[in-house]
Amino acid sequence: MAKKRKYIFVTGGVLSSIGKGISAASIGMLMEQRGIKVTMLKMDPYLNVDPGTMNPFQHGEVFVLDDGAETDLDLGHYSRFVEHAHFTGKNSFTTGRIYDAVIRRERAGGYLGKTVQVIPHITDEIKKQIRAGSEDSDLAIIEVGGTVGDIESLPFLEAIRQMKSDEGAENVLYIHLTLVPYLSSAGELKTKPTQHSVRELREIGIQPDILLCRSDRNLSKEVKDKIGLFCNLQGEHVFSAIDVNNIYEVPLFLHEEGLDEKIVEKLGIWTGRPDLSKWKKMVDKIRNPKNEIVIGIVGKYTDWRDSYKSLSEALIHGGVANDTKVNMLYIDSEEIEKRKNQDLLSKVHGILVPGGFGERGIEGKIEAIRFARVQKTPFFGICLGMQLGVIEFARNVCGMKNANSYEFKPDGEANVIDLMESQKSVTDKGGTMRLGAYPCQILTKHRGHATKAHEAYGKENISERHRHRFEVNNNFRGSLEEKGLLVTGKHIYLENKLELVEIIELPEHPWFLGCQFHPEFLSKPLKPHPLFVAFIKSALENSKTLQKSFPGV
Ligand code: GLN
Numbered sequence: 001m002a003k004k005r006k007y008i009f010v011t012g013g014v015l016s017s018i019g020k021g022i023s024a025a026s027i028g029m030l031m032e033q034r035g036i037k038v039t040m041l042k043m044d045p046y047l048n049v050d051p052g053t054m055n056p057f058q059h060g061e062v063f064v065l066d067d068g069a070e071t072d073l074d075l076g077h078y079s080r081f082v083e084h085a086h087f088t089g090k091n092s093f094t095t096g097r098i099y100d101a102v103i104r105r106e107r108a109g110g111y112l113g114k115t116v117q118v119i120p121h122i123t124d125e126i127k128k129q130i131r132a133g134s135e136d137s138d139l140a141i142i143e144v145g146g147t148v149g150d151i152e153s154l155p156f157l158e159a160i161r162q163m164k165s166d167e168g169a170e171n172v173l174y175i176h177l178t179l180v181p182y183l184s185s186a187g188e189l190k191t192k193p194t195q196h197s198v199r200e201l202r203e204i205g206i207q208p209d210i211l212l213c214r215s216d217r218n219l220s221k222e223v224k225d226k227i228g229l230f231c232n233l234q235g236e237h238v239f240s241a242i243d244v245n246n247i248y249e250v251p252l253f254l255h256e257e258g259l260d261e262k263i264v265e266k267l268g269i270w271t272g273r274p275d276l277s278k279w280k281k282m283v284d285k286i287r288n289p290k291n292e293i294v295i296g297i298v299g300k301y302t303d304w305r306d307s308y309k310s311l312s313e314a315l316i317h318g319g320v321a322n323d324t325k326v327n328m329l330y331i332d333s334e335e336i337e338k339r340k341n342q343d344l345l346s347k348v349h350g351i352l353v354p355g356g357f358g359e360r361g362i363e364g365k366i367e368a369i370r371f372a373r374v375q376k377t378p379f380f381g382i383c384l385g386m387q388l389g390v391i392e393f394a395r396n397v398c399g400m401k402n403a404n405s406y407e408f409k410p411d412g413e414a415n416v417i418d419l420m421e422s423q424k425s426v427t428d429k430g431g432t433m434r435l436g437a438y439p440c441q442i443l444t445k446h447r448g449h450a451t452k453a454h455e456a457y458g459k460e461n462i463s464e465r466h467r468h469r470f471e472v473n474n475n476f477r478g479s480l481e482e483k484g485l486l487v488t489g490k491h492i493y494l495e496n497k498l499e500l501v502e503i504i505e506l507p508e509h510p511w512f513l514g515c516q517f518h519p520e521f522l523s524k525p526l527k528p529h530p531l532f533v534a535f536i537k538s539a540l541e542n543s544k545t546l547q548k549s550f551p552g553v
Contacts, residue, residue, distance in 0.1 A: 005134060006267045007172045008141045009160045011208075013148045013197025014179040018214045019250075021074035023177050023241060024143040025081035026251035030260040031139055032082050033274035039085045039137035040078040041130065042071070042092045044145040045152035049096040061309045064467045064521055065089065068436025074143060076310045080524050081251070090133040095152065098125050118155055126159035127166070139269070148176070149200050161205045173267055176201060176208035177241065180215040180223070189215060191227050198231040207232060209266055210259070212241045237262065246316075248283050248525055252276065282320055282525050289325035293536070293543045296348035298331045298368040300361035311354050311382070314523035318532030324540055333364030345371045349546060350378040350511075350539030353385030355467070355518060359408045366392045378511040378538040380531070383468050386504060386514025387417045390472055390480065393506075398483045400476075407470055416480070418473040420498070434466045440502040440517070443488040452513050453488040453503045456534035462489075464502070464517035471516070472501035484508065489515065511538035 008027065012020040024040065032038045048054055051062050052070035063076040069089030079087060102125050106116050134140035144160065146153040164172040178194040194213060201208060211231060213219055218240045219227075225235035239257045244250055254260070255276065264271055295315060297308065312328055319326035331344050345351065351372040353365050365385070369392040372379035381389040387405055394403030394416045405417035440462050444454045454460070481487065489503025506512040515531065523529035 003138065004168065004171050005137065006139045006269065007130075007134070007163060007167060008139065008175060008263070008267075009163070009172070010141065010143045010175045010177065011148050011157070011160075011201065011206075012144075012146075012177045013201070014193045016147050018177060018179050019241070020143060020177050021077045022247050022250050023175075023212055023254075024074070024141055025077040026254055027175070027259070027263065028078060028085075028141050029081040029083075029251045029279070030255055030274050031141070031263070032084065033276060033279070034260060034264065034271040036269065036271060037084075037136070037138040038082055039134055039140050040075075040082060040087070040091065041133045041140060041142040042074045042078075042145060043126070043130075043142065043156050044072055044092070044094040045150065045156060046094055046145075047096040047099070048094060049100055050092075050094060061307050062467070063310065064435060064465045064518065065091075066437040066463075066465065070435065070467070072145070073309050074145075076313070076521070077247075079521075080313060083524070083526065085137070090129070090135075093129050093133070095155070098122060098129065098155075101125050101129075119158060122155050123159040123162060126156060127163060130159070130163070139267075148197055154204070157201075157204055157206060170268055173210065173263065174201075174206055174208045175210045175212060175263075177212045177214060180213040180219065180227075182216055189217070189219065189223055191223065191230065194227055195230045202232070209233070209237060210262065211238045212254075212259075213238060214241045214243075216243050218242060246283070246286055248279070248286065252280065252283060278526055285320045285323060286316065286325075289319065290323040291540055291543070292325040292327065293319075293349040293539050294327045294329050294347065295350045295352055295536075295539060296329045296331045296345060296368070297352050297354060298333050298336070298365050299354055299356060300333055300358075308354055310518075310520040310523070311352075313525075314520035314529055314532045315352075315536070317523045317525050317528035318536035320525065321528040321533040322536045322540055324536060326536060331368070333361035333368065336364035336367050337361065342367075342371055345377070346375070348377070349543040350380065350535060352380045352535070353382070353388060355383035355385065357384070357407075362388065362408060366395075370396055373506065373509065373512060376510055378535060378542055379509070379513070380511075380535045381514030382520070383466075383516060383518055386516055387470060387472070389504060389512075389514040390416050390485070393483070393485050394476065394480060397485075398479055400479070405470055414476070416473050416476045417470045419469065420471055420500075433469050434471075437463045437465050438491050438502075438517070439463050440489045440491050442503070443486075443490075446486055446488070446507055449507065451486070451488040451507075452505050452511060452534065453531075456530040458530070464515070464519060465521045466517045468516065472504075474499065474501075477501070488513075510542065511535060 010024040028040050050070050060073040062070045067088045071092035144156050178197050180189050224238040227238045228235040315326045391403050394400040400414045402414040403416045404412040406415045442453050442460050486505045488505050491500040502516050504514045519529045519531045
């Protein structure tokens with residue numbers, strides 16, 4: 001008989017934002033390093049069909065997969081922690097998608113006249129999608145979004161409750177993450193919120209097998225035993241999950257606590273101990289960097305870092321590859337506009353303009369790019385950042401004062417960034433973006449010198465993920481190239497033999513590169529993305545010269 005798949009369900013209690021995604025990803029990483037074929041899923045209890053249309057202010061970044069699925073940012077954590085799993089749209093679904101499927105089926109007569117209800121129809125659909133997303137794995141780790149006690153997550157919790165009897169008790173494990181706060185006035189760790197949260201879970205029929213207790217200090221054996229007593233499990237199934245300096249330390253800490261050992265024991269999986277040597281080496285590099293630099297990130301969501309989660313992680317990875325700590329200075333582009341204050345720009349060792357939508361703060365970003373070009377500060381433009389790089393070049397080098405993007409000026413006469421003709425008639429917001437992985441051809445040499453893109457990638461054919469609506473307008477390519485803008489990456493759009501610009505560079509500059517895609521989605525701590533490695537390297541070189549002129553920065 002074929003081996004039965006095992007399932008781990010991760011729920012969260014007490015508060016949101018206590019690190020459920022990182023905990024789930026850490027468990028995934030530890031299980032994979034034990035040699036188990038792992039996949040991970042995220043179920044989100046909101047009604048949007050996917051997070052693609054949600055404001056990153058509210059929900060954090062939209063993480064894009066190869067197949068073009070726009071998913072929750074936790075998929076980003078999973079991708080960075082789990083090496084081999086290949087995630088698709090099936091690995092992330094929302095209440096909206098579940099209802100959408102059920103209602104479509106009802107309209108098509110698929111329920112044969114029955115009354116369609118939350119139980120069993122919605123819960124059956126949830127279980128169906130859990131199983132579909134778990135295919136090709138021996139162990140699926142499923143994170144339930146939201147906090148236990150929310151009305152919204154009830155159908156998900158009911159579905160995972162049923163999974164235990166469907167799949168067999170020995171194949172399902174419930175892990176609950178809670179918060180154990182330290183109350184300084186009482187001088188002790190408080191277990192009451194955990195007790196309440198577990199009581200709520202048990203009321204709906206789920207007895208957690210393992211508790212992960214987030215706290216600022218280790219839980220003593222007495223505290224664990226006390227929690228165990230009140231929550232109907234043994235103290236040895238209660239684990240500390242203490243705050244750590246960087247997220248990549250979490251799995252190492254949980255391993256030291258014995259979590260992965262306990263999980264395989266409870267699920268009856270026979271494996272060796274995990275090989276964590278590479279991971280430890282990487283964490284060591286983050287702990288003890290040889291150099292330190294500052295990268296200025298010029299954007300408008302300046303104080304909401306979660307909307308640039310993958311980006312900041314990719315910068316850290318690029319730092320690891322260069323033994324360098326990367327400090328990120330978020331520079332509000334609207335402030336640059338108002339004050340024309342370039343102080344901050346001259347203090348950073350590299351300037352990055354990330355992706356984004358909408359007109360706010362655009363001129364400040366263009367000014368930051370002009371500064372980087374003229375001052376020869378290493379510059380990395382991603383998606384919108386690249387588009388603005390092209391606009392800046394067109395305006396200030398080619399003298400096209402009206403250069404702009406269709407996004408900001410649909411009737412502009414010099415839209416160097418434009419919609420593809422084929423898209424001009426499409427009005428549906430959901431369906432017009434270039435989403436997901438596209439191949440890109442790299443130009444290897446220009447006038448006898450290796451291009452920056454080829455230097456970084458070391459190959460001619462790559463694939464990168466996209467999420468944008470606009471493209472460089474080919475009608476202006478000639479004028480831009482004549483003045484020295486070099487296209488070093490392109491996508492051949494086969495059907496209509498159209499070339500789309502994917503990477504631009506300025507050969508005379510130490511490192512000025514823009515890409516239409518989002519390289520940050522492919523960067524992993526053990527496999528830093530080549531463009532981030534190269535950008536940090538040039539910023540590091542720049543810091544060595546800058547130190548002379550800007551002591552103390
Ligand atoms: N707003 C731009 C576009 O739609 C860039 C998008 C992005 O940076 N992800 O093309």
